[in-house]
Amino acid sequence: MTIRPIDIGPFKLDGGAMFGVVPKTIWQKQCPADDRNLCDWALRCLLVENGNRLMIVDTGTGDKQDAKFFGFYDLPNGKTLTGAVEKAGYSVNDVTDVLLTHLHFDHAGGAVRYADAGRTTLEATFPKAAYWSHSGQWDWATNPNPRERATYLRENFMPLQANGQLRFTDKEDLNLPGVDLLYMDGHTEKMTLPMFQLVGSTGQPRTVVFCADLIPSVAHVPVPYVMGYDVRPLLTMDEKTQFLNRAVDENWLLVFDHDPVYEAATVERTEKGIRVNEKGTLTELL
Template structure:
């Protein structure tokens, strides 16, 4: 199995929203804000080369960034566009959009699912799947949550990012149909949003280890402390419980954590300290794999 990190960031989000009840005087030490209280973040995705149970080669893309379909007013809140595109990032990694066989959407918020669908032409009247040969995967519980959004998440569930996949019969539910790729397991989290999916990869041969894409359970290395929970989370106390269980397992099993939004740290390991679980080592994903 080969895993590559691709980045379609940077973009910006409000520092207070990203750190919830943690005071700005603390979080700005690691994530300084600009005059609008916005911090820099990444839009990090993964490309995974694997072989399925039938011996077929699969190229899995995990998440798709924000895409480029929204209008200038919407994107101005996040300092987008940033000059990067998902398709160019895939090509720079050595693949074409037709090589992608599967797209796993950890959840359907705009900054994770926005690149799943694109305009078919310059007239901006027709939408199509960005990866025409791919099967797209979501959890059925997340799908139900996104298609009938609560008031808290309504602004981030944009139906143009995922309804065309359903209408074109390219969407499957991972809890019903199964990804069927040996070496890839899934964890489901309900604190940030309903049934967010975290893929776990078994990597290495001589010394195999587990690498986990943390999605928005732990969006950056700065969010490792248990109380550092985003204001975006619909069930913050559930997030804290999920993080506690997740991080204890990460220490015990020496997991490699991959961060989707950290602007500088792609991956890290963790350890127990007197202050709780903290970063042990950090670096680029390629250094670990």
């Protein structure tokens, strides 16, 4: 099995929203904000090759919303998921599986695209793929609470159900050797974090975990650094504590969905709590 990060950012999000109650005087040292209080972030997905299966993890924002909507995030940026897949040597027809960690617009927006130049008909971006979500996340997204309604955009995922490509990880086996799934409920209901069992450069087994929005960047590793977007921030802190302790004990390699500089990092225990140890590209750290 091989894993390749695919960066289809950058885009911008409000710094205060990304760091919650952490003061700007602290977070801006790592993530400088512009005059609109917006910070640069990545849209990072994964391309996973496993035998005769080719899986995409998350799909970025896509391009279906209007200019006003995307203007809030300094999009479009000229990069596309399909372009990145083709650059890697594949076509959209080669993708067999798409795992959506959750259905927020910046993770599921690229799952569906317009089929025609007139932008009237929607279709799955990857026509031969099974699209995987958790049924709890699906129910959450299709009956959104007021806090998340603006990010659960039905055009990003409802066509997947209509055309029969939707699958649920809690009802069917993903059946990918070396891939396990963790579920988190602090950011949103049943967010899925895939874990991959690889062989490192030394020939030793290595666990790689895609952190999704549990830990979106290197700057979010400290437990209190919780996004304002999280629906259950105290639960996020508990989930991060358990996750990071396991990451240290089992020497996990963490991959970040939104870090604008670093694809991945390892963590270690310090007198201040668990902090980043090594950081860099996934290839370097493997």
